[in-house]
Amino acid sequence: MAMKINKVLPSPDELKAEYPLSEKLKKLKEERDREIREIFTGKKDKFVVIVGPCSADNEDAVCEYVSRLAKLNEKVKERLMLIPRIYTNKPRTTGEGYKGMLHQPDPDKAPDLYAGIIAIRKMHIRAMEESGLTAADEMLYPENRSYLDDILSYEAIGARSVENQQHRLTASGMDIPVGMKNPTSGDLSVMLNSVIAAQGGHRFIYRGQDVQTDGNDLAHVILRGGVDKYGTCIPNYHYEDCVRLWNLYRKKELKNPAVIIDVNHSNSNKVYKEQIRIVSEVLHSRRMNPELRTLVKGVMIESYLKEGRQDISENMVYGQSITDPCIGWEDTEELVMEIAEKC
Numbered sequence: 001m002a003m004k005i006n007k008v009l010p011s012p013d014e015l016k017a018e019y020p021l022s023e024k025l026k027k028l029k030e031e032r033d034r035e036i037r038e039i040f041t042g043k044k045d046k047f048v049v050i051v052g053p054c055s056a057d058n059e060d061a062v063c064e065y066v067s068r069l070a071k072l073n074e075k076v077k078e079r080l081m082l083i084p085r086i087y088t089n090k091p092r093t094t095g096e097g098y099k100g101m102l103h104q105p106d107p108d109k110a111p112d113l114y115a116g117i118i119a120i121r122k123m124h125i126r127a128m129e130e131s132g133l134t135a136a137d138e139m140l141y142p143e144n145r146s147y148l149d150d151i152l153s154y155e156a157i158g159a160r161s162v163e164n165q166q167h168r169l170t171a172s173g174m175d176i177p178v179g180m181k182n183p184t185s186g187d188l189s190v191m192l193n194s195v196i197a198a199q200g201g202h203r204f205i206y207r208g209q210d211v212q213t214d215g216n217d218l219a220h221v222i223l224r225g226g227v228d229k230y231g232t233c234i235p236n237y238h239y240e241d242c243v244r245l246w247n248l249y250r251k252k253e254l255k256n257p258a259v260i261i262d263v264n265h266s267n268s269n270k271v272y273k274e275q276i277r278i279v280s281e282v283l284h285s286r287r288m289n290p291e292l293r294t295l296v297k298g299v300m301i302e303s304y305l306k307e308g309r310q311d312i313s314e315n316m317v318y319g320q321s322i323t324d325p326c327i328g329w330e331d332t333e334e335l336v337m338e339i340a341e342k343c
Contacts, residue, residue, distance in 0.1 A: 007114050012146035019121050021150055025128050032134045032153050033176060039081055040177050040218050040297060041256050047343035048260065048298025049336060050136050050154065052085030054309075054324040055100050057107050059123045061319040062086060063130055065305055065329070070131035072333055076340040083154050085300070086127060086135040088120040089144070090323055091160050098312060098322055102144065107312045107322055117147050124151045139178070142170040143207050152176065156300075157194070159184045159224060159265075168197035169204045173213035179222040179260050179300075186226020186234050186266075188245060192252055195219045199255055220258035221245070222300065225266025233269040237261045237278055239285040242292050249295070262300040264324065272308070272325040275301055276335055283342045299339070303332040 010018075021029075038044040051069070056062045066084045073082045089100035098104060103111045105119035128134060128151065136154035139145050140161065145152075156179045161167045163183060171178040171194075180194040198219035203212045223245070225235045235241075242259070249257040261267070261282050268274040279299055286293045305319025307328030316322070327335070 009114055009117060012149070015117060015121060015147055016150060019118070019125065021125065021128075025125070026150075028128065028132060029134050029151070029153065036081060036083075036153055036177060037218065040220065040258050042294065046079060046081045047339065048081045048083060049301065049339060050083045050085050050260065050298065051301040051303050051332065051336070052087070052135075053304040054087070054264075054302045054321045054326055055090050055098065056086045056088050056120075056123065057098070057101060057322050058318070059119070059126065061305060062123060063127050065303075065319065066127045066131045066133060066135070068305075068329060068333075070133055072336055073133065076336060079340040079343060080336070081298070082133065082336070084127065084131070084133050084135040085302070086124060087138050088123070088148075089138060089140040091138075091140055091158050093160070100140075102141075107316075108314065117144070121147055121151070124148060139167060139170065142166045145170070146207065149174075154179070156222060157181060162194045163190055165197075166204075168194050169202045169213065170206065171198035171219055172200060172202050172215050173206075173211065174216050175218075177218040177220060177258075178216055179220055181222040181224045181262065182226060182236065184227050184266070186228075186236060188221075188236075188248060191221050192248060192254075195221060195254055196252065217255040218258075220256065220260070220297070222260045222262050223267070224262035224264075224300075225268075227266055233266040235267045235269075235278075237263065237267045237282055239281075239288065239292075242285055242296060243289070246291055246295050257295055258297045259295055260298050260300050261296060264300075264302045270324055272302065272327055273331075275327055276331060279335060279339060280342075283339065286343070301332070301335070302326045303329070305329050307331065 089102040134153035182191040263275040263278040304326040309325040
């Protein structure tokens with residue numbers, strides 16, 4: 001038999017009972033979710049900045065990063081909505097490589113998904129407790145999101161998952177913003193079809209149950225650039241790209257048109273320092289066009305304590321990415337302050 005059961009995992013309800021949210025944290029999430037909804041529905045004019053490591057690979061480093069972000073938030077909270085990026089599972093194009101803390105709580109040890117689901121819940125709760133901020137994660141595995149659905153304030157569906165039916169239908173049953181990335185091909189119609197699916201109600205099988213959803217009016221798009229048939233990156237953050245997206249949105253008549261610009265990945269060709277320049281161009285596009293100011297709700301930035309990236313080894317640099325390269329804290333702090341000034 002090609003598949004064997006390593007261990008039966010606890011249900012989401014069992015894990016939540018063992019590692020519960022306090023009443024204080026439940027109230028914090030309600031307040032943050034309410035404000036984020038007001039931003040995506042146009043009732044508030046704050047600019048969203050989803051920022052943090054490419055992958056959350058070390059609890060102490062991630063929580064230190066988020067605590068620094070909380071101090072920065074006090075300076076910019078009148079203009080910006082800072083959402084820590086705490087991504088605990090990573091898609092791999094070939095299936096090889098580090099798949100995130102969900103798979104490997106310790107990056108240089110063998111996968112352990114039982115320890116992983118505990119580790120990611122504990123880390124998210126600790127980050128909330130120490131920072132007063134609620135976070136974003138990627139919905140790589142739709143059935144696994146139930147382990148964190150009482151914690152997260154934002155979820156993204158990646159370029160490799162956005163065409164998947166289960167991701168789209170699961171997003172339709174969520175009450176927080178879900179960003180649908182354009183696929184690696186860059187096809188905008190595929191991305192918008194995902195938003196249409198997520199904004200509608202559906203009946204399907206989820207975690208062994210027959211479920212019904214009402215639709216998610218906060219489903220929106222994320223532009224992350226694409227790759228052509230020769231493997232060349234094609235950015236899609238420019239003014240003309242955003243105008244084209246606005247026109248497509250109008251034709252589809254979707255609720256709460258919104259886009260988050262991912263300034264790394266194929267938009268930067270993974271040249272991580274380019275994120276700083278790209279953010280500046282996105283802000284300039286919003287200033288030039290009132291419609292784009294309404295449409296472009298924020299940016300997504302990959303950032304960690306130390307800039308660059310490293311391979312997994314016995315002597316890893318604390319707070320440096322082990323997946324895609326990130327800008328460091330000093331650049332992050334300066335960039336966030338600039339966004340608050342110019343948004």
